[in-house]
Amino acid sequence: MAAPGSCALWSCCGRGWSRAMRGCQLLGLRSSWPGDPLSARLLSQEKRAAETHFGFETVSEEEKGGKVYQVFESVAKKYDVMNDMMSLGIHRVWKDLLLWKMRPLPGTQLLDVAGGTGLAWVLGDAEELPFDDDKFDIYTIAFGIRNVTHIDQALQEAHRVLKPGGRFLCLEFSQVNNPLISRLYDLYSFQVIPVLGEVIAGDWKSYQYLVESIRRFPSQEEFKEMIEDAGFHKVTYESLTSGIVAIHSGFKL
DSSP states (O other): OOOOOSEEEEEEESSSOOOOOTTEEEEEEEEOOTTSHHHHHHSOHHHHHOEEEETTEEEEHHHHHHHHHHHHHHHGGGHHHHHHHHHTTHHHHHHHHHHHHHOOOTTOEEEEEEEOOOSSEEEEOTTSOSSOTTOEEEEEEESOGGGOSOHHHHHHHHHHHEEEEEEEEEEEEOOOOOHHHHHHHHHHHHHTHHHHIIIIISOHHHHHHHHHHHHHSOOHHHHHHHHHHTTOEEEEEEEEGGGTEEEEEEEOO
């Protein structure tokens, strides 16, 4: 973990990763979950009746937050070990590439949503960030946005809290673009990853959800359009490892 310095990096944790940049101050923002009793009581009848997906399972929007929370509570102790085992350590290269694209300067205000480390924590929600408008220079989220109930709302919040000229960066599982690799990837995902989850973490179901949630996430082009619909400009993406993951980038102009 980097020591405090001249640039501030805020981290919203609970659904992904976070890494402090050298010379930056890292503050954590933990995600709140819509499955808690108070939030559930405040949901409108219309929202309670709405349905969404939890992997391949259809659930109410009210349920999804709590289910995602349970997944990460279950896998937390073996999270890094499983990431290394499942990806053979390649996930670290993907994250390094995201950081390389970020290239923050001293004084840069960074918001890392769905992070896992920090010096201080603030409870928050990716769909309703507890920050003022036009506050941050860079917003990052890695392996977290597919777990959000309303991806479009999370993207709008990202746009809201960024300053004009600010940059949105997202690292997420995506769609493999090679038919042969895609078949092998599906075989590995559905036949091997849940078994690894059971052997290493004692949790088959959470890793079954992982591979199902990846398949439900939009393709590179579809997600690009969603980012544009949230108000971002100059939206691009780079597929990594034959499209197993992609880094999307956009700017608030």
